[in-house]
Amino acid sequence: MLEVKDFSKMYKGAKDYSAKNISFTVKDGEVCGLVGSNGAGKSTLIKSIVGIQPFQEGSICIDGFDIAKQPQDAKRRIGYVPDDHTVYDKLTGREYVDYIGSIYGASKEMKQDVLENLAAYFNIDFALDTQIANYSHGMKQKICLLGSLVHSPSLWVLDEPMVGLDPQTMEKLIELIRNYANKGNTVLFSSHNLDVVQKVCDTVAFIRHGELVSFLDLRTVGAFDLDAYYKKVNQV
Amino acid sequence: MLEFIRLQMKLRWGRDKGADKKNAVLTGIIGFIVILVLLALVFVFTFVLQGNVSDATAKRISVFYITAIEVCLTLVGVSMLLKMLYRPADMKITARFPITSFKMYIANVILVFLNLCIYSFIAFLPMMTVFAFAAQILDWAIFGGIVLSMLFSPLVPFVLSMLISIPVLFVMSFLENRNIIKLVLFIVILAAGFVLYDYLLNILADYFINKNMNSDTMDVWSRILLTLDTKRNLSAWLSDILFLKSAWIAIGLHIAVFVVGAAACIALAKPVYDSVRRKMLESGNGAFRRRTQCTDRGVFSAMFIHEFKEILRTRTYAYFYLGIAIATPVMVFFCNRLAYEAGMAQVGQGINFGASMLVVTAFMAMISSFSAASISREGHRIFITKMIPVSFRRQLTIKGLLNFLVSVGALTVSLIIIASLEFITPVQCIIIALVELLLTGGFVLNGLNRNLKRPNVRLCSNGEINEINVTVMMLIGIFISAAVGLMAIILPFFINIIIVYALLFILSALYAVSHFLFFWYTAQNRYEQIEE
Numbered sequence: 001m002l003e004v005k006d007f008s009k010m011y012k013g014a015k016d017y018s019a020k021n022i023s024f025t026v027k028d029g030e031v032c033g034l035v036g037s038n039g040a041g042k043s044t045l046i047k048s049i050v051g052i053q054p055f056q057e058g059s060i061c062i063d064g065f066d067i068a069k070q071p072q073d074a075k076r077r078i079g080y081v082p083d084d085h086t087v088y089d090k091l092t093g094r095e096y097v098d099y100i101g102s103i104y105g106a107s108k109e110m111k112q113d114v115l116e117n118l119a120a121y122f123n124i125d126f127a128l129d130t131q132i133a134n135y136s137h138g139m140k141q142k143i144c145l146l147g148s149l150v151h152s153p154s155l156w157v158l159d160e161p162m163v164g165l166d167p168q169t170m171e172k173l174i175e176l177i178r179n180y181a182n183k184g185n186t187v188l189f190s191s192h193n194l195d196v197v198q199k200v201c202d203t204v205a206f207i208r209h210g211e212l213v214s215f216l217d218l219r220t221v222g223a224f225d226l227d228a229y230y231k232k233v234n235q236v
Numbered sequence: 237m238l239e240f241i242r243l244q245m246k247l248r249w250g251r252d253k254g255a256d257k258k259n260a261v262l263t264g265i266i267g268f269i270v271i272l273v274l275l276a277l278v279f280v281f282t283f284v285l286q287g288n289v290s291d292a293t294a295k296r297i298s299v300f301y302i303t304a305i306e307v308c309l310t311l312v313g314v315s316m317l318l319k320m321l322y323r324p325a326d327m328k329i330t331a332r333f334p335i336t337s338f339k340m341y342i343a344n345v346i347l348v349f350l351n352l353c354i355y356s357f358i359a360f361l362p363m364m365t366v367f368a369f370a371a372q373i374l375d376w377a378i379f380g381g382i383v384l385s386m387l388f389s390p391l392v393p394f395v396l397s398m399l400i401s402i403p404v405l406f407v408m409s410f411l412e413n414r415n416i417i418k419l420v421l422f423i424v425i426l427a428a429g430f431v432l433y434d435y436l437l438n439i440l441a442d443y444f445i446n447k448n449m450n451s452d453t454m455d456v457w458s459r460i461l462l463t464l465d466t467k468r469n470l471s472a473w474l475s476d477i478l479f480l481k482s483a484w485i486a487i488g489l490h491i492a493v494f495v496v497g498a499a500a501c502i503a504l505a506k507p508v509y510d511s512v513r514r515k516m517l518e519s520g521n522g523a524f525r526r527r528t529q530c531t532d533r534g535v536f537s538a539m540f541i542h543e544f545k546e547i548l549r550t551r552t553y554a555y556f557y558l559g560i561a562i563a564t565p566v567m568v569f570f571c572n573r574l575a576y577e578a579g580m581a582q583v584g585q586g587i588n589f590g591a592s593m594l595v596v597t598a599f600m601a602m603i604s605s606f607s608a609a610s611i612s613r614e615g616h617r618i619f620i621t622k623m624i625p626v627s628f629r630r631q632l633t634i635k636g637l638l639n640f641l642v643s644v645g646a647l648t649v650s651l652i653i654i655a656s657l658e659f660i661t662p663v664q665c666i667i668i669a670l671v672e673l674l675l676t677g678g679f680v681l682n683g684l685n686r687n688l689k690r691p692n693v694r695l696c697s698n699g700e701i702n703e704i705n706v707t708v709m710m711l712i713g714i715f716i717s718a719a720v721g722l723m724a725i726i727l728p729f730f731i732n733i734i735i736v737y738a739l740l741f742i743l744s745a746l747y748a749v750s751h752f753l754f755f756w757y758t759a760q761n762r763y764e765q766i767e768e
């Protein structure tokens with residue numbers, strides 16, 4: 001479970017908050033979409049959730065562990081896919097997954113499972129022994145996905161995961177996100193693709209100018225035009 | 237094409253607003269010091285050769301220097317051709333430009349030539365002026381000759397570098413991803429360079445100690461000067477221009493070699509350029525395939541092995557860190573032998589301990605300074621280090637420990653060599669080992685603390701990390717090694733040697749412990765504050 005309470009973040013040297021007073025909860029088994037225009041504060045929020053950047057106010061808890069106070073316990077429960085799919089490109093795909101797995105305490109069997117099954121699912125198995133430096137953007141994204149799931153995290157955070165993926169892989173990722181949540185895990189992902197958000201998410205958090213302007217439960221609103229709602233929210 | 241040349245010149249020599257000014261100033265100062273040292277060597281060497289080798293005329297000595305400059309220019313030319321023509325970082329961008337591959341090839345070749353001209357002018361004018369001054373032939377005629385020969389000096393190196401760069405390219409392609417072979421080659425070249433450096437220093441030391449060169453050395457130099465001063469050596473023709481003797485023939489020859497050689501090389505290299513360009517655009521940057529197995533590893537060993545792989549697979553780090561660390565025992569041996577011989581002749585056996593301490597500390601400082609880039613070299617991947625469930629202090633400790641162990645390895649082999657050759661006694665060896673362990677730990681921690689204070693994780697416009705911390709740590713290391721070395725050399729003449737040992741040990745321990753405490757209590761918080 002992910003609990004964000006009164007979260008505020010101001011960057012060094014900035015005059016305004018990049019994110020202010022954001023509070024929401026994503027329960028186990030739920031998929032939450034983070035939606036907002038460019039520069040709205042989605043990545044700021046995500047980076048703070050996964051422990052990449054410190055924040056001034058509020059708290060973020062993963063399965064009850066505070067990311068600021070118990071960072072190691074909280075981070076062990078997170079799998080993160082960054083928006084720029086940065087990886088260690090001097091390693092091969094297999095070495096990368098092996099390394100990340102070891103860091104998160106994944107067993108040899110868990111690593112092999114990801115490298116055999118998930119790699120085949122995303123059609124990246126043929127390139128696992130090639131140095132990542134030679135991968136395309138989409139392939140790097142896939143290896144990031146593999147690395148993020150090697151330790152079976154209870155919170156899976158994906159920042160713009162669809163960027164650079166072909167339509168077939170996008171479909172597969174959507175399916176995987178849904179299935180992963182159905183196993184009782186929590187998924188948070190940001191996206192500009194509202195169709196995908198509507199298709200896969202249980203809840204949607206709308207961020208605008210660093211503030212949470214709306215938090216919708218799509219399961220309760222029935223037939224709903226997310227696109228129109230997004231435009232309305234952004235015009236306010 | 238002209239627009240392309242202008243763009244490339246702007247990219248390579250233009251002002252980079254993001255560049256660290258301090259770094260530029262520091263690099264400038266270090267470059268200036270190196271040039272001054274080189275000029276001093278030219279002056280002294282000319283003086284020594286003229287005074288000792290019977291057939292060392294000014295003309296023959298000038299041929300030696302010109303040949304040295306031409307060889308260096310050729311090496312620089314090969315390196316630039318490989319970098320700008322065959323391995324440019326921006327090939328995928330420039331490939332989109334509406335320029336034919338032939339025009340791009342010519343534009344790059346012109347850029348290399350312009351670069352060579354600049355380097356040639358920077359090297360030729362001061363070196364030959366100092367030479368003329370030392371040889372006592374500095375007048376208006378020779379100065380005119382220097383300027384004239386300087387204008388023609390880049391022509392032959394340019395042609396040679398175009399010719400040599402093709403086989404070098406194929407060798408480099410063969411060595412791509414064969415990191416161990418490359419590292420071994422680098423160490424061999426580095427050690428050979430050091431042997432040469434030691435040889436030249438020995439000649440100078442010999443001269444200053446005995447006020448004379450020994451007869452074997454004189455014979456060798458007589459033969460070197462005689463061999464070089466032949467019309468088969470194009471540098472000897474350049475010397476004709478320098479002394480304005482048959483200058484027109486030499487100028488004509490240089491222009492002919494340049495025109496014919498450049499045209500032939502362009503015809504020869506163009507198909508190679510096309511093939512390499514296509515290969516690079518199609519298959520990226522020579523990534524390798526390697527089949528490995530998953531293993532059950534703990535956090536510590538996984539991070540430790542990963543750090544080592546990152547260093548080994550990054551060309552610059554592998555060469556300038558691991559390469560130097562492995563070559564350190566050889567360099568320590570030569571420096572020690574030189575200090576030993578000079579010291580024994582001038583002062584006596586009492587100097588050996590101090591001289592060894594000075595040399596070993598300087599090299600330990602040089603190797604350990606790499607820790608000052610531990611955080612910066614993560615670059616934009618710093619987020620991975622922040623998201624993983626390993627405390628920052630533990631991550632930094634692993635990086636520091638790897639640095640420390642590499643230094644300790646170099647220290648152990650160095651001490652075994654100098655102790656077994658009896659430059660120092662076994663007791664002195666133990667004292668140096670203890671002091672150096674503390675100092676090396678201090679250097680590593682000092683570097684880490686420094687990098688934590690000023691991390692440069694942002695990439696520059698050229699895609700590299702702009703890291704000034706390593707240079708600063710090297711300067712700190714030089715200062716500390718000078719202080720420690722001088723203490724170990726001078727103090728034994730005034731106080732009991734046991735007190736000197738104790739003093740060195742206490743000071744080293746203070747340096748190491750203070751940096752350890754600072755690291756231990758501040759690293760975690762300071763790492764947290766680093767943002768990309």
